[in-house]
Amino acid sequence: MTGASLDALRAEAREWLAANFPPSLAFKNPVPYQNHAPYAEGDADWRLWRDRMAEKRWGAPGWPEIYGGAALDRAGIKVLAEEMRRIGAFNPMKMTGYTMLGPTLLEYGTEAQKAQHLPGIASGRVRWCQGFSEPGAGSDLASLQTRCTDMGDHWLVEGQKVWTSGANHADWCFALVRTDTSVKQRGISFLLIDMRSEGVETRPITLISGSTHFCEMFLNAVKVPKENLVGRVNEGWGVAKRLLQFERDSLSEGRGEGRSLLPIARDRIGVNAAGELADADLRTRLVGHAMRAHAYNLTQDRIGAEAKAGLPTAQLVPMLKNLGSDVAQMRAELVMELLGTRGLGWSGPGFTDEEMEAARQWLHARAFSIYGGSYEIQNNIAAKRTLGLPDPKPIGC
Amino acid sequence: MAVLTEEQAMLRDMASEWVRDRAPVTAARAAARSEQRYDPALWAEMAGMGWCGVLVPEAHGGADFGCVGFGIVQEELGRTLVASPLLSTALIGASAIRLGGSAEQQANWLPRIAAGEVVVALAVEEETPDAGTAAMLTAGSEGWRLDGRKTPVLDALAADLLIVSARDEDGSLRLVTVDAAAEGVGISPLDRLDGRDAATIDFAGVPVDRAAALDGGAELLEHLLDRGRAALAAEMMGTAAQAFETTLDYLKTRVQFGQLIGSFQALQHRAVAMQAELIMTRSAVEAALAAIDAGAEDASMLVSLAKALAGDTLRLIAREMVQMHGGIGMTEEHDAGLYFKRAAVTDATWGHAGFHRNRYARLAGY
Structure with missing residues (x-):
C-alpha cells in the first residue's frame, strides 16, 4: 500500500478504533505480559474486543481473507499497529497460535491444515500451546525424547513436555516429537495434537511472579491422526527452526x-x-x-x-x-x-x-x-x- | 543498512570501491607522517567524484544529496581512517555558507567548495570550553577586528577559509568567514594521537569585513555542530564496523590450543555483543541524518543519541580489537592501535558520549 490508500486506511482505523475499542482496556493488555488469555476471557470487554477484531479481520491483518485475515501488506499492518498504539489498544489475537503457528502453517501446512486451523486462530477462539521443551531438553532442544510411533492408521505419542505456556487452557498443541532415535535433529517431526485427546494431562507450574501459565504436559499413549503431521516425517526440526524465528521476532517486538x-x-x-x-x-x-x-x-x-x-x-x-x-x-x-x-x-x-x-x-x-x-x-x-x-x-x- | 535510493546506493558503491582501491589504511599512515597531514592527490580525486558538492545546491555546481548522502560517503571513509578535510569543507563549510551566507557569499564560495578548490575549517572551540566564547569582534577602522584563540581547529593547516565564532560589540555570538592567510592569523600545528590535521589558531587584530558575517549566530552554530556530529557519528560507525570485521577475521584464523580462537564461547559472545552495538548505532545514526535533512524537531536529540552511541560503540570495539589480537594488537605495525587512537579522538570531538548523554537528558526533560 502507498500514499493515498495508506491514508485512507489510517482514517478508517482511527474512526473504527474510536467506535469499537473498549476504553476500559486502554494500555492494559493482559495477554502478552502473562500470555494468559483465560484471565482476559473473564473480562466481558476483552471478549467484546476480540470478537469485534475477529469480525473486522484485523486480528490477523496480513493473512489471506479465506483464513480470516485482511490481506494487508506490511505498510498497512504498521499503520494499524500505530493507530492502536496511539490509544493504548492492542491486538487480542497476539497469542501463541497467531504469532508462531500461524505463519509456520502458512509456509509449511497443507491446504487442509490451513483451512482447519487458521480461521480459529484469526478469530481468537482456538488457543494453542507449544510442546517443545522437555525436562532433559531445554537449551539443547534437539535432544528431546518424546516418542512418536507410526501405528499404520495413526501416530502414538508417549513422553513429557515442560514449560508449555497455557497448556492447561489450550485447545491444541503443536509439538516436536521423536520419530527416529538413531539421529538427533533429523529424527524429529512436527505434530499437531488435540488437547482433548485421551492421555493428555497438564499440571501448572508456579513461577516466582506467582504466575501459573507455564505447565508440565504428560503424553500417555496419545493417538494422533496421521494428517496432523506438518511437513514431512523427520523434517520437523526445519519447521521448528522457522517457527522459532517467528517466536524470537514476536518476543523482540x-x-x-x-x-x-x-x-x-x-x-x-x-x-x-x-x-x-x-x-x-x-x-x-x-x-x-x-x-x-x-x-x-x-x-x-x-x-x-x-x-x-x-x-x-x-x-x-x-x-x-x-x-x-x-x-x-x-x-x-x-x-x-x-x-x-x-x-x-x-x-x-x-x-x-x-x-x-x-x-x-x-x-x-x-x-x-x-x-x-x-x-x-x-x-x-x-x-x-x-x-x-x-x-x-x-x-x- | 538503510533502504537506499538508487542514487544513494551508487554513491555508496563508488565510495566503498574507491576507499578500498585508492585509500587503504596505508594511505592514512602515510598522511599522518606527511607535513600536510592529508594527501592532496587523494583529495583531488574525491573532489573529482563530486563529494565536495554533496551538500551544495545544483545551481552552484553541487549534487544536493543531503546529510544522508554525505553520511554514506563519510561512513566508507571511516573504514580505512581516510585523512581528508571533507567533513570540514563539504559538510560544515558548505552548510554554513548555504544556510547563513548572503547570495553574494553563496555565489562566491559554494561553486569553489563543490569543485574542491577551497578547504574550509570551523574554528569554534576554545581552551576553556565551559567559559563560553571569549573571542571578540570589536569595531575597527573599517568593519571589525577579531582577537582570540581557537583550539583545537580541525583541518586548520589545509584550510583556505575559516569560519570563526566570536562575540560582537553587543555580546551576541556571530559566525564570520576569515581568510586563513590573512594578516594576524597565526596557525600552530597540534600533534595529536591520530596524526590528523589539527591546530591552535591565534587571531590578533585580524580585520573582518561586516559583510563576512553569516546570518544565524548561535543557532546556526548549534545546527552546524549537529550536522558535523551526525556525519562524524557515521564515520565512527564505519571505523567501528571495519575494526569489528578485522577482529572477526582474526578470530577465524588465529589458532591456539589446537583450535580457532573464534570457537571459544567467551570470545563469541563478546563478538556478538559488538555486533549488537553496531546494529543499535546504525539505527541512531541513520535516524539522526534523516532528521536533519527533514528539519525534524527532535533532530538535536537524535544527533546526541547517535554521537553517544557511536562513541561508546567505537571505543568498545577498538578496545576489543586490541585485546582480541593480543600482543600483536599492541604493536605499532598492526592497525589495531590506529583504530584505538582514532576512536578516542572522534569520541572527544564535538562532545564525547558523556556530554551527549547529558544533552539528551536536558532535551528530553530529565
Missing part, C-alpha cells in the same frame, strides 16, 4: 515500548532547582535506559523497513531478542528502584495495584532472557549463523 519513566521518576524523586531529577546517579541511569530504549525502537523501525524492502534481516533476530530483553529488564529494575519500599508488596492492603503489578512485572521480566531460547543460546546462534564463527569443540574432547 515492542520491548522498547512502555511509557516513559520520566513522570514516575519526577513524582518519586523530585527535581532540583535546575529542573533536573534530584538524584544525579539515578538520573544518569534513567537517561542511559531511555537512550537504549530509543535506539532499540529506532532499530525495530529500521529493520522493519528493510525487511519490507526485501533486504535480509533474519540474521539479526537473535541479537534483537537479546537487546529487547536487556531494555525490558533494565526498565523493570529501574521501576523497582524508583518505587523503593513501596514496590515490595506481594498482596494488599498497604500497597496499590500498580505497585504490586510493578513487582510482578519485575519478577516476570527475568523470564525474557530465558524463554524462547536463553540469552546465551541466542548469542551462540548469532555467533554461528550471523558472524560465521566456528563451532566450539564438543565438551569432553
Whole structure:
C-alpha cells in the first residue's frame, strides 16, 4: 500500500478504533505480559474486543481473507499497529497460535491444515500451546525424547513436555516429537495434537511472579491422526527452526515500548532547582535506559523497513531478542528502584495495584532472557549463523 | 543498512570501491607522517567524484544529496581512517555558507567548495570550553577586528577559509568567514594521537569585513555542530564496523590450543555483543541524518543519541580489537592501535558520549 490508500486506511482505523475499542482496556493488555488469555476471557470487554477484531479481520491483518485475515501488506499492518498504539489498544489475537503457528502453517501446512486451523486462530477462539521443551531438553532442544510411533492408521505419542505456556487452557498443541532415535535433529517431526485427546494431562507450574501459565504436559499413549503431521516425517526440526524465528521476532517486538519513566521518576524523586531529577546517579541511569530504549525502537523501525524492502534481516533476530530483553529488564529494575519500599508488596492492603503489578512485572521480566531460547543460546546462534564463527569443540574432547 | 535510493546506493558503491582501491589504511599512515597531514592527490580525486558538492545546491555546481548522502560517503571513509578535510569543507563549510551566507557569499564560495578548490575549517572551540566564547569582534577602522584563540581547529593547516565564532560589540555570538592567510592569523600545528590535521589558531587584530558575517549566530552554530556530529557519528560507525570485521577475521584464523580462537564461547559472545552495538548505532545514526535533512524537531536529540552511541560503540570495539589480537594488537605495525587512537579522538570531538548523554537528558526533560 502507498500514499493515498495508506491514508485512507489510517482514517478508517482511527474512526473504527474510536467506535469499537473498549476504553476500559486502554494500555492494559493482559495477554502478552502473562500470555494468559483465560484471565482476559473473564473480562466481558476483552471478549467484546476480540470478537469485534475477529469480525473486522484485523486480528490477523496480513493473512489471506479465506483464513480470516485482511490481506494487508506490511505498510498497512504498521499503520494499524500505530493507530492502536496511539490509544493504548492492542491486538487480542497476539497469542501463541497467531504469532508462531500461524505463519509456520502458512509456509509449511497443507491446504487442509490451513483451512482447519487458521480461521480459529484469526478469530481468537482456538488457543494453542507449544510442546517443545522437555525436562532433559531445554537449551539443547534437539535432544528431546518424546516418542512418536507410526501405528499404520495413526501416530502414538508417549513422553513429557515442560514449560508449555497455557497448556492447561489450550485447545491444541503443536509439538516436536521423536520419530527416529538413531539421529538427533533429523529424527524429529512436527505434530499437531488435540488437547482433548485421551492421555493428555497438564499440571501448572508456579513461577516466582506467582504466575501459573507455564505447565508440565504428560503424553500417555496419545493417538494422533496421521494428517496432523506438518511437513514431512523427520523434517520437523526445519519447521521448528522457522517457527522459532517467528517466536524470537514476536518476543523482540515492542520491548522498547512502555511509557516513559520520566513522570514516575519526577513524582518519586523530585527535581532540583535546575529542573533536573534530584538524584544525579539515578538520573544518569534513567537517561542511559531511555537512550537504549530509543535506539532499540529506532532499530525495530529500521529493520522493519528493510525487511519490507526485501533486504535480509533474519540474521539479526537473535541479537534483537537479546537487546529487547536487556531494555525490558533494565526498565523493570529501574521501576523497582524508583518505587523503593513501596514496590515490595506481594498482596494488599498497604500497597496499590500498580505497585504490586510493578513487582510482578519485575519478577516476570527475568523470564525474557530465558524463554524462547536463553540469552546465551541466542548469542551462540548469532555467533554461528550471523558472524560465521566456528563451532566450539564438543565438551569432553 | 538503510533502504537506499538508487542514487544513494551508487554513491555508496563508488565510495566503498574507491576507499578500498585508492585509500587503504596505508594511505592514512602515510598522511599522518606527511607535513600536510592529508594527501592532496587523494583529495583531488574525491573532489573529482563530486563529494565536495554533496551538500551544495545544483545551481552552484553541487549534487544536493543531503546529510544522508554525505553520511554514506563519510561512513566508507571511516573504514580505512581516510585523512581528508571533507567533513570540514563539504559538510560544515558548505552548510554554513548555504544556510547563513548572503547570495553574494553563496555565489562566491559554494561553486569553489563543490569543485574542491577551497578547504574550509570551523574554528569554534576554545581552551576553556565551559567559559563560553571569549573571542571578540570589536569595531575597527573599517568593519571589525577579531582577537582570540581557537583550539583545537580541525583541518586548520589545509584550510583556505575559516569560519570563526566570536562575540560582537553587543555580546551576541556571530559566525564570520576569515581568510586563513590573512594578516594576524597565526596557525600552530597540534600533534595529536591520530596524526590528523589539527591546530591552535591565534587571531590578533585580524580585520573582518561586516559583510563576512553569516546570518544565524548561535543557532546556526548549534545546527552546524549537529550536522558535523551526525556525519562524524557515521564515520565512527564505519571505523567501528571495519575494526569489528578485522577482529572477526582474526578470530577465524588465529589458532591456539589446537583450535580457532573464534570457537571459544567467551570470545563469541563478546563478538556478538559488538555486533549488537553496531546494529543499535546504525539505527541512531541513520535516524539522526534523516532528521536533519527533514528539519525534524527532535533532530538535536537524535544527533546526541547517535554521537553517544557511536562513541561508546567505537571505543568498545577498538578496545576489543586490541585485546582480541593480543600482543600483536599492541604493536605499532598492526592497525589495531590506529583504530584505538582514532576512536578516542572522534569520541572527544564535538562532545564525547558523556556530554551527549547529558544533552539528551536536558532535551528530553530529565
